[in-house]
Amino acid sequence: MSGLPLLEAAGLSLRFGPVPALEDVSIEVYPGEVVAIVGESGSGKTTLLRVLSGMMRPEAGVVRYRDPEGTVHGVQEMGEAALRRLHRTDWGFVHQNPRDGLRMRVSAGGNIGERLMAVGARHYGNIRAEAAEWLRRVEIEPGRIDGMPALFSGGMQQRLQIARTLVTRPRLVFMDEPTGGLDVSVQARLLDMIRALVADLGLAVLIVTHDIAAARLLAHRLLVMRRGRVVEQGLTDRVLDDPQHEYTQLLVASVLAA
Amino acid sequence: MTALGYNFGYLDENTKRMIRRALLKAVAIPGHQVPFGAREMPLPYGWGTGGIAVTASVIGASDRLKVIDQGADDTTNAVSIRRFFARVAGVETTERTTDATIIQTRHRIPETPLREGQILVYQVPMPEPLFRLEPRVAETKRMHALADYGLMHVKLYEDIARHGHVAISYNYPVLVGGRYLMSPSPIPAFDNPKMDRMPALQLFGAGREKRIYAVPPYTAVRSLDFEDHPFQPVRADAPCALCGSRESYLDEVVVDDRGGRMFVCSDTDYCSTRQSHQEAAE
Numbered sequence: 001m002s003g004l005p006l007l008e009a010a011g012l013s014l015r016f017g018p019v020p021a022l023e024d025v026s027i028e029v030y031p032g033e034v035v036a037i038v039g040e041s042g043s044g045k046t047t048l049l050r051v052l053s054g055m056m057r058p059e060a061g062v063v064r065y066r067d068p069e070g071t072v073h074g075v076q077e078m079g080e081a082a083l084r085r086l087h088r089t090d091w092g093f094v095h096q097n098p099r100d101g102l103r104m105r106v107s108a109g110g111n112i113g114e115r116l117m118a119v120g121a122r123h124y125g126n127i128r129a130e131a132a133e134w135l136r137r138v139e140i141e142p143g144r145i146d147g148m149p150a151l152f153s154g155g156m157q158q159r160l161q162i163a164r165t166l167v168t169r170p171r172l173v174f175m176d177e178p179t180g181g182l183d184v185s186v187q188a189r190l191l192d193m194i195r196a197l198v199a200d201l202g203l204a205v206l207i208v209t210h211d212i213a214a215a216r217l218l219a220h221r222l223l224v225m226r227r228g229r230v231v232e233q234g235l236t237d238r239v240l241d242d243p244q245h246e247y248t249q250l251l252v253a254s255v256l257a258a
Numbered sequence: 259m260t261a262l263g264y265n266f267g268y269l270d271e272n273t274k275r276m277i278r279r280a281l282l283k284a285v286a287i288p289g290h291q292v293p294f295g296a297r298e299m300p301l302p303y304g305w306g307t308g309g310i311a312v313t314a315s316v317i318g319a320s321d322r323l324k325v326i327d328q329g330a331d332d333t334t335n336a337v338s339i340r341r342f343f344a345r346v347a348g349v350e351t352t353e354r355t356t357d358a359t360i361i362q363t364r365h366r367i368p369e370t371p372l373r374e375g376q377i378l379v380y381q382v383p384m385p386e387p388l389f390r391l392e393p394r395v396a397e398t399k400r401m402h403a404l405a406d407y408g409l410m411h412v413k414l415y416e417d418i419a420r421h422g423h424v425a426i427s428y429n430y431p432v433l434v435g436g437r438y439l440m441s442p443s444p445i446p447a448f449d450n451p452k453m454d455r456m457p458a459l460q461l462f463g464a465g466r467e468k469r470i471y472a473v474p475p476y477t478a479v480r481s482l483d484f485e486d487h488p489f490q491p492v493r494a495d496a497p498c499a500l501c502g503s504r505e506s507y508l509d510e511v512v513v514d515d516r517g518g519r520m521f522v523c524s525d526t527d528y529c530s531t532r533q534s535h536q537e538a539a540e
Contacts, residue, residue, distance in 0.1 A: 080400075080404065081403075081404045084404060084406065103412070106412055106416060107416060107419055107420075109415070109419055110412050110415050110416050110419065113412065113415050114408055114409070114412045115408075117408040117411040117412060117415065118406065118408025118409075119408075122411070122483075122484055122485050123484060123485045123486055124415065124418055124484040124485075124486050124487050125486050127415065128419070145419075146419050146420065
């Protein structure tokens with residue numbers, strides 16, 4: 001968590017008609033840091049993720065990205081080709097529904113290899129070895145390298161999506177509710193795995209979730225959003241143990257104790 | 259003799275001009291698909307309307323036309339297209355590859371190497387090499403614009419993982435001039451190396467899909483492959499039963515109902531030329 005931020009955004013605003021999706025949002029993500037964005041449905045979490053990752057344009061504000069050489073780029077000013085390259089090298093995006101992030105008619109190995117081939121890998125043996133290695137890392141039997149993702153369970157599909165995203169060693173990964181739609185025991189395993197990978201690879205992760213427990217487990221810092229505004233932010237434990245804003249207090253109080 | 263009531267080469271001059279402009283653009287950007295307004299032709303889509311439109315736009319009174327279908331000069335498609343141009347343009351036709359100035363082809367490149375000044379016109383059913391992999395046309399255009407062809411390699415990867423080799427025997431995707439991914443039309447992968455740095459001009463017309471693309475003379479055309487699984491053209495392991503060639507692309511012909519078969523050259527002109535040379539030598 002040292003040095004200069006990988007990603008910084010200031011004054012982001014966006015409205016969908018009369019509905020404010022983002023209002024004057026600022027955020028910074030430092031290398032190796034996990035930042036969670038929590039809030040209820042419709043609070044603008046996913047919109048913020050889409051704006052930060054360059055998939056959507058804000059009406060006001062800037063998003064800046066620092067490349068590995070230390071040069072700062074405005075994400076909104078980047079060309080489509082540069083943004084696409086960024087998305088498959090230094091960045092990654094994990095969708096809530098693995099079907100959005102995977103090619104369902106391509107084998108697990110092909111799914112992992114796609115990013116490698118997109119950035120120019122042309123040696124079949126190396127691509128395959130790398131794919132097998134990544135399957136092992138996300139706890140999928142390497143023997144299923146030629147299996148179709150459609151035949152995988154939901155948890156496996158999500159882990160495959162993570163492997164496919166991390167194979168090019170990105171420094172920043174966006175995750176949109178990665179544990180949504182999975183049952184609790186599978187969620188727990190997935191969270192464990194994400195936590196181990198983040199620690200191993202020194203990833204910076206920007207994770208959107210409505211699951212406070214997941215946020216507490218993974219995140220170093222927490223932003224609480226409501227109606228397009230960041231109402232509270234700080235270290236995860238501080239925000240969750242001593243919530244200042246009334247909405248955060250409500251959110252923390254609503255978590256069911258098992 | 260020329261049929262009356264038609265403009266030279268069947269198409270009207272404005273249409274030919276439009277197609278020539280598309281051709282110029284296609285030659286300027288090798289491998290890039292240029293849209294054009296395909297006209298109704300006196301034969302159905304899928305029978306070579308794109309190729310005919312291109313031929314009609316480039317043919318001149320002094321040209322000599324050869325038309326092949328699967329390498330043969332004497333099949334229905336080849337005979338009727340050749341006769342069509344003899345009637346509406348009054349041009350000479352030939353079956354000899356070396357005598358022709360324009361060769362319209364479906365599914366083959368002649369065995370005899372082409373030379374400068376010749377034009378090879380391909381009939382193309384589906385110009386988009388990515389269409390089986392990416393169903394959205396807008397997305398394929400974006401991929402071409404960004405030279406984002408990782409997906410095509412994913413397909414090759416899948417083939418090797420499943421079959422041990424790239425299981426594409428025809429329409430094998432190529433990269434033109436190191437930039438554009440291109441469908442070579444359904445020619446056998448065996449013919450792909452002939453496209454590389456060919457001295458003749460190669461024009462591709464897809465009538466139904468309304469696209470024209472081109473490979474100018476001496477342009478690099480590389481079949482996609484992996485470093486450890488290099489591209490390998492496939493050929494039946496037999497000599498031609500008629501001319502004995504071990505280099506040409508062969509058709510397998512079933513000769514009886516007891517499993518008998520023979521292999522013969524698919525290029526009829528190449529085969530008969532070799533046979534007549536052998537007879538002359540005897």
